[in-house]
Structures are given as C-alpha cells and as structure tokens.
Amino acid sequence: MSTEPLLVRARGLWEGLAAAPVSFAPVGGVDVVVSPESGMCPAGWVGLVSLGGSAIVTAPGERAAAIVRDALEVLPVAAVTDADAVRGVLPVARVLGPAMLAYLSPDAFRPVRPGAQAVEQLPGEHPDLRRLEQLAGEEDTGEAGLREITSPAFVLREGGEVVAAAGYRSWPGRTAHISVLTAPAWRGRGLARVTGSATAAHALAVGLLPQWRAGVPASRRVAVALGFEELGAQLSIELA
Structure with a gap:
C-alpha cells in the first residue's frame, strides 16, 4: 500500500470521528466545523487534526468555531497542530498534544x-x-x-x-x-x-x-x- 491509500483511510477515520460534515481539502486548507459530539477531542474542547497537508477542526459551538476560524487563517496548515503556534493566535487554557499520527501498510x-x-x-x-x-x-x-x-x-x-x-x-x-x-x-x-x-x-x-x-x-x-x-x-x- 502506497502513502495515498493510507492517507485516504486515515482521513476517512478522522472525518468520521469529527461527527459533523467536514473534509480534508485535496491540497491545503483548514475546514472548521461546529461539532459538540466530536470524537477528535474531549467534550467542550477544540480538536485539530492535520493529515497530508490539510486540516480539519471541530469546535463545541458557533462562537468558538468563529473565533478559531478567524485565528487559524493567519497560520500555515503545518502550524495548525503546533501548540506554540496555536497559543500565539488563540486564548488557550489547556492543551493535549500534539501527537504525531502514523499508519502502517x-x-x-x-x-x-x-x-x-x-x-x-x-x-x-x-x-x-x-x-x-x-x-x-x-x-x-x-x-x-x-x-x-x-x-x-x-x-x-x-x-x-x-x-x-x-x-x-x-x-x-x-x-x-x-x-x-x-x-x-x-x-x-x-x-x-x-x-x-x-x-x-x-x-x-x-x-x-x-x-x-x-x-x-x-x-x-x-x-x-x-x-x-x-x-x-x-x-x-x-x-x-
């Protein structure tokens, strides 16, 4: 299995865990959605996952999603899962991660x-x-x-x-x-x-x-x- 099938399966996993309509852009980009039931993070938190140069983000409510969406616009996709970079643009109380995601064929x-x-x-x-x-x-x-x-x-x-x-x-x-x-x-x-x-x-x-x-x-x-x-x-x- 090459990298592309691995990436497709990994992205499908996290899009499902988001528990809301969201998708990784084919090339770059960050998709932020409201999902109170997200499985990407603890309840009430913001979950951020980057895979293959694109990212998806879940927020617990509309206000949080708007804040996060505006803040992440100034960051390159590679920095969306960088804790220090995210702290620089958002008011962060607590952090879990980052953790690298690796897959095996x-x-x-x-x-x-x-x-x-x-x-x-x-x-x-x-x-x-x-x-x-x-x-x-x-x-x-x-x-x-x-x-x-x-x-x-x-x-x-x-x-x-x-x-x-x-x-x-x-x-x-x-x-x-x-x-x-x-x-x-x-x-x-x-x-x-x-x-x-x-x-x-x-x-x-x-x-x-x-x-x-x-x-x-x-x-x-x-x-x-x-x-x-x-x-x-x-x-x-x-x-x-």
Whole structure:
C-alpha cells in the first residue's frame, strides 16, 4: 500500500470521528466545523487534526468555531497542530498534544523477532497488566491506554513479571489504535518494538489499519522502526 491509500483511510477515520460534515481539502486548507459530539477531542474542547497537508477542526459551538476560524487563517496548515503556534493566535487554557499520527501498510511492515524472550498473549483485563501500570505510573499509564484495548495484550516478562505490553483498541473505519507500555526500568532495550510488532502483525492479519499516536520521540522512533509512516498530527485545546 502506497502513502495515498493510507492517507485516504486515515482521513476517512478522522472525518468520521469529527461527527459533523467536514473534509480534508485535496491540497491545503483548514475546514472548521461546529461539532459538540466530536470524537477528535474531549467534550467542550477544540480538536485539530492535520493529515497530508490539510486540516480539519471541530469546535463545541458557533462562537468558538468563529473565533478559531478567524485565528487559524493567519497560520500555515503545518502550524495548525503546533501548540506554540496555536497559543500565539488563540486564548488557550489547556492543551493535549500534539501527537504525531502514523499508519502502517502491510508491504511497509518491518516485524521484529522477539529473540530469546517469548511474546505471551494475555486478556486485556489481566491483573499482570494492572501491575505493569502501577510500575509505569499514572501519567504514562494514562497516555498508553492499555485498559481500553479490545485485542489481546502482547507481553514480555522478566522474572515472571510483565515488563512490557502492547495491544490495540478497535476504532471506526477498521482502525487498530495501538497502545504500548514498558516499565521504566526496562525502557531503551527494544521491548516496545517487540510488543508493538506483535500487535501490528495481529491487526494487519485481520485487515485493520494500524494507527500509532505518539507525542514523545522515543515512541515515534519505535513506530518508524516498524515501518509506520507519519502522515500528520493531532492537537486538542480548551479555549480560555
């Protein structure tokens, strides 16, 4: 699959999550719509997603949409999901992101062999995953979202304890939203690549589009190593 089919599927996903008539322009442009039920951001916030050089934005009401529409006119499309740039033109109270959005096609996938460590499958509600979340801490656990996965969890153990895990949550548009979490003491050893690879392989095998959303450079590097292609970014803001 080339970049264009990936982009078409990714755009279709986010246009659906917008929960209002909106579309990415074929070349450039920002489409701002009112959507109180938007799935692109928390309720009452403004959601901004850029993909392939175009962007869509959802606002909770008419007044917010008008403010955002006027403000974003002065920004290039590439800056619509740049938190600092958006703060420069809008009164922002809180921000989530930005996070890069990367997608994987079967022909670009670069699977990772687990080596001496066997990848085990666990149900998403398994208590060993909750123990891993305790080790990782509240912030990283919330970012990873392992509690939300609908797939099996693909895990690595050390001394009987789960030290890394990944899985995916089924999203609209036959999308697999991937979650990855590694215990702090075990980071930097390639474990996320192994569990992430097993998760991506499972998603591709059932015809889903793997999506990797990452804000930190280390997570983005894992995605790129597996063959994911970064096509855009997501940002959520609460207006002051």
